[in-house]
Amino acid sequence: MLVLTRKSGEGIRIGNDIRIVVVEVKDNHVKIGIDAPMNHTVHREEIYQKILEENIRAAGIADDVIKRIEEIKKKK
Amino acid sequence: MNAAEETKTAIDINTSRFGPVSYTEDKVISFVHPIPGFERLKKFVLIDHDKEGRFRWLQSIEDPLVAFLLTSPNFYKPDYSVPLTRMQTDGLGSKDAGQCITLVMVCVDQRTKQVTLNLKGPVMFNPANMRAMQCIVDREDFDTHHVISQ
Numbered sequence: 001m002l003v004l005t006r007k008s009g010e011g012i013r014i015g016n017d018i019r020i021v022v023v024e025v026k027d028n029h030v031k032i033g034i035d036a037p038m039n040h041t042v043h044r045e046e047i048y049q050k051i052l053e054e055n056i057r058a059a060g061i062a063d064d065v066i067k068r069i070e071e072i073k074k075k076k
Numbered sequence: 077m078n079a080a081e082e083t084k085t086a087i088d089i090n091t092s093r094f095g096p097v098s099y100t101e102d103k104v105i106s107f108v109h110p111i112p113g114f115e116r117l118k119k120f121v122l123i124d125h126d127k128e129g130r131f132r133w134l135q136s137i138e139d140p141l142v143a144f145l146l147t148s149p150n151f152y153k154p155d156y157s158v159p160l161t162r163m164q165t166d167g168l169g170s171k172d173a174g175q176c177i178t179l180v181m182v183c184v185d186q187r188t189k190q191v192t193l194n195l196k197g198p199v200m201f202n203p204a205n206m207r208a209m210q211c212i213v214d215r216e217d218f219d220t221h222h223v224i225s226q
Contacts, residue, residue, distance in 0.1 A: 038163050041109050043212050051197040051212050052112035054220045058144050058181040058194065059114070063093065068184050068191055069131055069145070072225050 091140040093133070094123065104137065105201060108167045109209045112197075117142060120208070131182065134199065146179040149193060152224045158198050158211055167209055168202045177201045183221075191225040 004012060011021040017037050024031040034042050043051075086098045099121045107118045117136045123143075125131035130151065136142040149156045160173045170176055179201060181194045195218040201208040 038166060039109075041212070044214060047196070047212055047214055048112060050220055051194075051210070054183065054194050054197060055111055055113040055144070055181065055210075058183045059142050061145055061182070061184050062186060066125075066145075066184075068189050068225065069125070069182070072191055073126070073128075073130060 087137075089137055089140055091135055091143065093143050094135070097121070097123065097135060099137065102206075105134075105206050105208045107208050107210070111210050112212075114142060122146075132179070134179075144199075145182040146199060147182050147193065149178060149180045149195060149198065152193060153195070153222065156195060158200060158213060159215075160200065160211065164200070164209065164211055168200060168207050169205045170202045173200075175202060175204065177203060189225075190223060192221040192223050194220045195222045196220045 006012065006022045008022055008025045011019055013019055018040065019035040021033040021035075022030060023033045036042055084100050084102070086100055088096055088098050091097050103121050105120045105122065107120070111117065114136075117138050119137045120134045121137055123133040123135050125133055125145065130147060132146050134144040134146050156178075158173060158178055160168075160176075165172060168176055177200070179199045181197065181199065183192045183194065184190070185192070196213050196215075197210050197220065198213065199208060199210050
């Protein structure tokens with residue numbers, strides 16, 4: 001991983017069209033501003049990972065558990 | 077062959093879950109952003125799981141092994157709505173969220189058999205242009221494991 005040192009107000013450019021700016025540094029928190037074109041989605045890493053894990057889990061849903069869905073439908 | 081005929085030509089895929097599935101080009105849903113964990117897959121079709129349309133399968137047409145079970149979240153959580161950003165509505169080619177159908181992924185835990193909905197990663201679908209995306213909602217009250225069964 002490339003590691004750069006930046007001060008508050010300074011930025012980083014990725015390619016021609018992605019700009020990342022360190023907006024504020026305070027104690028253990030860093031506020032980061034991101035300018036990116038529409039075809040790039042931007043997410044906090046841990047939330048992205050959580051969705052990724054959940055998607056993999058959802059795709060692995062076993063055929064034998066489908067009957068649980070039928071049970072739920074009957075209850076409603 | 078003209079364009080109209082082309083979209084009506086049935087294409088067959090052999091899926092792991094449903095066996096042979098036939099679809100026409102006009103039924104293909106295109107994801108404008110990749111689904112996290114499934115970056116290679118952009119094209120899907122919706123297959124009804126039941127007559128009522130309560131549960132539907134999002135079947136990849138590029139990988140016959142991949143299908144997600146989806147449902148309408150409002151049946152289980154009437155006040156649920158996805159706060160779409162301008163970027164997201166633009167990506168879906170819709171003026172507002174009302175034009176889009178909101179679906180969420182269903183998960184059944186192998187061990188506990190608990191059925192959960194992923195409210196944090198809804199699949200938004202615009203039927204007018206067949207575009208879809210999985211939105212990631214950065215909100216504490218949107219749970220990835222919203223339990224609908226015990």
